Amino acid sequence: MSDLDLRLESIHVYPVKSCAGTSPARAVLAETGFDLDREWMVVDAAGSFVTQRELPRMALVQAALKGDELILRAPGMLALHVAVDRIESRTEVEVWGDRVAAYDMGALCAQWFTDFLGQPFRLARFDPEAPRRADRRWTGAIDAATAFQDGFPLLVASTASLVELNRRLALAGEAPVTMARLRPNLVVSGLDAHGEDHLDEIVFAAEDAPVRLKLVKPCARCSIPDVDPQTGVRGHAVGDVLAQYRADPRLDGALTFAMNAVIVEGAGRTLAVGMPGSATIAFA
Numbered sequence: 478m479s480d481l482d483l484r485l486e487s488i489h490v491y492p493v494k495s496c497a498g499t500s501p502a503r504a505v506l507a508e509t510g511f512d513l514d515r516e517w518m519v520v521d522a523a524g525s526f527v528t529q530r531e532l533p534r535m536a537l538v539q540a541a542l543k544g545d546e547l548i549l550r551a552p553g554m555l556a557l558h559v560a561v562d563r564i565e566s567r568t569e570v571e572v573w574g575d576r577v578a579a580y581d582m583g584a585l586c587a588q589w590f591t592d593f594l595g596q597p598f599r600l601a602r603f604d605p606e607a608p609r610r611a612d613r614r615w616t617g618a619i620d621a622a623t624a625f626q627d628g629f630p631l632l633v634a635s636t637a638s639l640v641e642l643n644r645r646l647a648l649a650g651e652a653p654v655t656m657a658r659l660r661p662n663l664v665v666s667g668l669d670a671h672g673e674d675h676l677d678e679i680v681f682a683a684e685d686a687p688v689r690l691k692l693v694k695p696c697a698r699c700s701i702p703d704v705d706p707q708t709g710v711r712g713h714a715v716g717d718v719l720a721q722y723r724a725d726p727r728l729d730g731a732l733t734f735a736m737n738a739v740i741v742e743g744a745g746r747t748l749a750v751g752m753p754g755s756a757t758i759a760f761a
Contacts, residue, residue, distance in 0.1 A: 480755035483667040485681060486636055488750055491660065492547055493600075494518040494572075494625045495528035496538035497706060498660065503749040506688060506740060508622045509608055510630035511662055513542060513561070517582070518601050518625040519590055524570045526625070532594055533704040533711045549589070557589045559600075570601045572625055578607035611739060615694040621739035629737035632696055633673055634661035638734065641670035642718065651714040658702040658715060661735050663690075665754065671723075673736045677759035681743075681752050688743030692759070695725050695733035702734070 491498040494515045505512040519527050519535070529535045541548045542561070549557040564580040571577075579601040581587075586600035608622035611629050623630050634656065643653040656664055665679070674695065681688040702715040716732070725733040 480757055481667060481672075481676075483665045483679065483754040483756055485663060485748060485750055485752045485754060486666050487656070487664040488748060489656075489660070489662050489664070490514045490542070492516055492540045492542060493538065493549070494526065495530075495532075495535045495701075496540055496549075497536060498657070499540060499542060501542075503747055505747050506743050506745065508630075508740065508744045509603075509605075509624040510626060510740075513547075514662065515623075515625040516603050517547070517559075518570065518572065518579075518603070519594075519598050520570050520601050522597055522599075524568065524601075526570065526572045527598065529701045529704050530699055534594060534709040536704050536706045537709040538593070551593045554589065554593050557586065559586065564602055567604075568601060572609070573627060575609050577609055578604040580604060612694075615737070616691075616739050617693075619691065619693075619739050619741065629694065630740055631662045631690060631738040632660065632735050633663045633665065633679065633690070633692060633738050634659055634735035635668040635671070635673050636664060636666045637668050637670040637672065642715070642734070645718045645721065646714060649714065649718055651718070654702075654715060655706070657706045658704070659698075659734055660701065663738075663748070668756075671734075674733075675758055676736070677757045678741065679738070679754050679756045681748055681754040683743065683746045683748060683752070685746060686743070688746050688748060689741040690738040690743075691741050692736040692738045694737040695727055695731075696735045696737055697725070697728050697731040698723075698734050 547559040565583040568581040570579045582600040590598040603624040611621035719732045724730045
């Protein structure tokens with residue numbers, strides 16, 4: 478079977494886990510995914526991660542990477558400037574049951590998130606010397622590292638999948654949504670709706686050498702796609718519609734949208750919007 482031709486339509490990086498992302502024209506791949514993706518994470522007093530699942534208002538925190546700074550903005554708040562290379566005291570945090578080494582980002586960052594979210598929180602920084610490992614039940618022989626992502630370095634979605642979701646939302650009398658609700662890292666065109674479900678590998682022709690990604694696990698969706706990124710208010714329309722057609726037998730009926738991916742080849746290389754790619758079909 479011949480390869481499928483793809484195009485990289487957009488890139489998305491989420492510097493602070495569960496806060497709004499950025500959409501750069503180009504991004505460098507690290508071993509853990511895109512450089513600075515989920516490099517920071519909001520934690521409670523016990524060091525456990527918090528997300529839009531519990532605090533949909535986190536969607537209103539806008540992150541920008543400019544030069545050597547992470548700049549955070551939120552309604553009613555002065556901008557918080559965090560040096561990208563800054564770390565403070567060592568700590569340990571919990572994300573999805575994993576206890577991992579990290580750095581506490583200090584009192585100013587803690588107060589900023591506490592003031593905006595209305596509860597005591599702190600900001601943690603990923604320790605690159607202690608990466609988490611993706612689940613080998615899905616990655617097989619590939620030993621994939623992650624930062625504070627839910628479980629895998631990258632998430633891949635297709636433009637056609639969003640078109641199909643919005644078609645079904647319209648039939649249900651609901652407003653369309655943007656890809657911001659689904660929080661992928663890479664959005665590609667050239668596939669049928671949910672065609673990413675059936676891919677084995679994607680290869681992008683990066684400038685210096687190829688980038689190879691292996692799609693390993695469907696992404697089970699929680700309540701976050703129902704959070705309006707413009708208002709931070711949770712609804713139910715997206716979940717209701719996904720329940721009509723996206724119960725995935727591979728995950729015991731969980732609702733899925735997009736595919737988790739690991740990096741086979743290409744750490745240190747740059748992907749750019751508009752870059753051509755090709756994909757191979759996975760055989761059962």
